[in-house]
Amino acid sequence: MKLGIVGLPNVGKSTLFNSLTKAGAESANYPFCTIDPNVGIVAVPDERLGMLAKLYDSVKITPAVIEFVDIAGLVKGASKGEGLGNQFLANIREVDAIVHVVRCFEDPNVIHVDGSVDPMRDIETINLELIFSDLEILERRIAKTSKGARMDKALAKELELLNKLKGYLEEGKMAKGFETDDEEEQALLAGYQLLTYKPVIYAANVAEDDLADDGNGNPFVQQVRNYAAQEHSEVFVICAQIEQEIAELDEEEKKMFLEDLGLKESGLEKLIKASYSLLGLISYLTAGEPETRAWTITKGMKAPQAAGKIHSDFERGFIRAEVVNYQDLLDCGSTAAAKEKGLVRLEGKEYVVKDGDVILFRFNV
Ligand code: GDP
Numbered sequence: 076m077k078l079g080i081v082g083l084p085n086v087g088k089s090t091l092f093n094s095l096t097k098a099g100a101e102s103a104n105y106p107f108c109t110i111d112p113n114v115g116i117v118a119v120p121d122e123r124l125g126m127l128a129k130l131y132d133s134v135k136i137t138p139a140v141i142e143f144v145d146i147a148g149l150v151k152g153a154s155k156g157e158g159l160g161n162q163f164l165a166n167i168r169e170v171d172a173i174v175h176v177v178r179c180f181e182d183p184n185v186i187h188v189d190g191s192v193d194p195m196r197d198i199e200t201i202n203l204e205l206i207f208s209d210l211e212i213l214e215r216r217i218a219k220t221s222k223g224a225r226m227d228k229a230l231a232k233e234l235e236l237l238n239k240l241k242g243y244l245e246e247g248k249m250a251k252g253f254e255t256d257d258e259e260e261q262a263l264l265a266g267y268q269l270l271t272y273k274p275v276i277y278a279a280n281v282a283e284d285d286l287a288d289d290g291n292g293n294p295f296v297q298q299v300r301n302y303a304a305q306e307h308s309e310v311f312v313i314c315a316q317i318e319q320e321i322a323e324l325d326e327e328e329k330k331m332f333l334e335d336l337g338l339k340e341s342g343l344e345k346l347i348k349a350s351y352s353l354l355g356l357i358s359y360l361t362a363g364e365p366e367t368r369a370w371t372i373t374k375g376m377k378a379p380q381a382a383g384k385i386h387s388d389f390e391r392g393f394i395r396a397e398v399v400n401y402q403d404l405l406d407c408g409s410t411a412a413a414k415e416k417g418l419v420r421l422e423g424k425e426y427v428v429k430d431g432d433v434i435l436f437r438f439n440v
Pocket of ligand 1: 315
């Protein structure tokens with residue numbers, strides 16, 4: 076699962092990206108790998124793992140991870156090939172969701188590309204580039220579909236959808252706001268890989284002073300919130316600069332630092348967790364002496380497919396799953412005690428795995 080960080084130059088993308096990868100690399104001794112300087116693998120904070128590992132004396136903890144990509148260089152005119160425009164847009168096409176960083180902090184030392192801090196104008200600039208790029212895709216598709224539409228009912232129907240979508244985007248709207256009850260249309264829409272169809276989290280980058288009241292006193296943040304509410308997107312208030320400082324600290328120091336700021340968890344932790352759920356992801360857990368680990372699945376996945384995340388043999392030879400809820404296990408103190416209380420269930424092929432299930436799979440080899 077991949078998230079792309081976008082935004083105008085100088086809004087704090089790299090600062091955020093660096094703190095994400097730094098924090099991710101250190102928080103959970105995950106074998107951190109840098110595939111590419113612009114791609115970082117980040118651990119999803121999950122306090123359940125530490126608790127389970129204690130219960131099992133686990134040698135190793137392996138958290139769930141998501142990938143963040145720093146997509147720098149999106150500027151006005153990118154869709155017309157300005158800068159390295161089209162390349163950046165192609166990078167965005169590959170991600171599952173977008174983190175859109177918006178500058179809400181004033182700082183005379185940090186130049187704004189358009190001369191002033193104005194998050195609404197910035198959001199519009201970026202979103203328009205995404206819309207232009209999508210329009211190009213739609214137009215190509217329309218040209219192709221038109222050829223067959225006279226002879227083919229399905230194509231004619233698609234052409235109608237494409238033209239409706241085009242009109243919608245031409246009004247400056249994002250494809251994800253396009254509503255249709257028709258399941259065929261929904262499937263087509265999801266298949267076009269439109270940039271403006273991807274889920275978005277707006278990261279409002281504020282000054283340190285705005286953190287304590289979660290940006291409520293900053294009118295720019297309010298504007299972003301109002302805008303995001305219209306398109307059903309989430310907003311997170313962060314201070315990228317502070318996050319970068321926090322990422323340098325060890326666990327103890329970090330706790331004290333956050334307490335001083337009146338915060339329970341860092342903005343990054345909140346952002347990572349939110350990204351995870353935005354993508355419809357949940358974790359089930361496996362625990363034992365060698366390793367306690369979180370496994371990423373999509374909501375609604377059944378036991379054999381979930382088992383397949385560990386190994387394809389687990390899916391192929393699936394017999395059943397022994398499942399206990401994380402909290403029940405913790406309350407009982409051991410699997411044996413949970414079994415005595417009848418809290419360990421035997422589940423079959425149709426079982427839909429839930430977030431926080433601790434699972435032992437039985438399978439044939
Ligand atoms: P990018 O071009 O969007 O990747 O922006 P950078 O992360 O490189 O940040 C541009 C400049 O803004 C750098 O000098 C950062 O130190 C500064 N900056 C980033 N975040 C903040 C912040 O929250 N507050 C302040 N005052 N400066 C910041």
